[in-house]
Amino acid sequence: MRHHAGAMNRTWLIILGIVLLAAGAASILFSSGLMAQMTGGNLAGADDPVLSDGPGVLETLPASAVLIGGIILGLLGLWWILAEVPRRRAASSYRLHEDPARGITRCDPAVLAAAVEDDASSLPGVVSSWALLRGTAESPDLALRLTLNERADVQEALRRVRSDVLPNLSRALEVPLHTAGIALEVSGRPAQLGSTVESTGTVVY
Amino acid sequence: MSAESPPVALRRRPSRSVAATICAVVLLALGVAAVVAALLRLTSGTWPEAVTAPLDWLAESAWNSPGVWAAGIALAAAGLVLLLAGIVPGRFHDLPVRLPAGDRSAEQATSGGPSAVMSRRAVAQLAAATCEHIDGVSSASATATDRDVRVTVTTALHDTQDLQRWVSDGVHSRLEASGLDPVPRVRVSIRSRE
Helix, strand or coil: CCECCHHHHHHHHHHHHHHHHHHHHHHHHHHHCHHHHHCCCCCCCCCCECCCCHHHHHCCCCHHHHHHHHHHHHHHHHHHHHHCCCECCCCCCEECCCCHHHCCCEECHHHHHHHHHHHHHCCCCEEEEEEEEEECCCCEEEEEEEEEECCCCHHHHHHHHHHHHHHHHHHHHCCCECEEEEEEEEECCCCCCCCCCCCCCCCCC | CCCCCCCCCCCCCCCCHHHHHHHHHHHHHHHHHHHHHHHHHHHHCCCCHHHHHHHHHHHHCECCCHHHHHHHHHHHHHHHHHHHHHHCCCCCCEEEECCCCCCHHHHHHECCCCEEEEEHHHHHHHHHHHHHCCCCEEEEEEEECCCEEEEEEEECCCCCHHHHHHHHHHHHHHHHHCCECCCCEEEEEEEECC
């Protein structure tokens, strides 16, 4: 129902994984002395120190370069953390007018979503519903989460959504929906309509 | 984007957010550490101890010293874990559900045809709730993956062979009637309460 940064995460994890794996493999090759053998002694052997120049390398390292590198690295990390927050990607207001010179008609998608929720919640077996509209007025996308009672007829609820709820929204917008995704959840709570009432007591004849 | 693909995928695989968040926090920490070290160098003229100590250690250690071996292996292992986290697709969070055929107005309501999924947790709860209505079941719990449903049933019965079949058939038919397509495999384990 929400957008997660899955593709981006995987791309960066693969890039970081390759870099770390290559660095680790190179380190192991140096440690085992294979790197020196393969290069004919041009590179450091297993008994050579890791840093041949010693800690003096720091004296030649410009602090400003480290500062800029640190800022870039920090911003990259911060951007990645912020990208982890799931996004709703809800539609901005739907523009229903054709010619702005003759008048403007805007519709808040949340109003339509509330109507869809109301419509879906009145179906038998539905405990609660949550709707979100994405896309544009010409090509709307509906994401609908339906929570059904655990004893509800799932196919009947879906049939009613398909034959009543989706056509109602489509008629209101006067265009067919681009996509409609329904995510089903199940709950032990009683449905708003069409549920049996549990009771305890004594039957007296 | 094709005519049928929604802007946000309805059925998704793990987004590897734990591994990604750990890496992002490490990157941020390294960035902050580099900035602090560089500022100290610019103000006081010397690099802080936290920077010089590891470099001293690298200058003193040979490539075949145990510490460098361990660091190399740890680096390669971490890289392999991240690479696998990125490559291995992982299980789906939700199971696809078949939608019943609609009438003419239903067909015209969506250009691409609606799609439905049920979460793994919902499938497990549906399976457990079904067991509650089978005679002989004292309590039931279930877990589900995108391929199979494991149902654990507690019963007071001593002969559990028939109950196992009833539970398995009952849950399977309920999941099938709910429209799960394909229907996940049902595995039943019975605990006989003494």
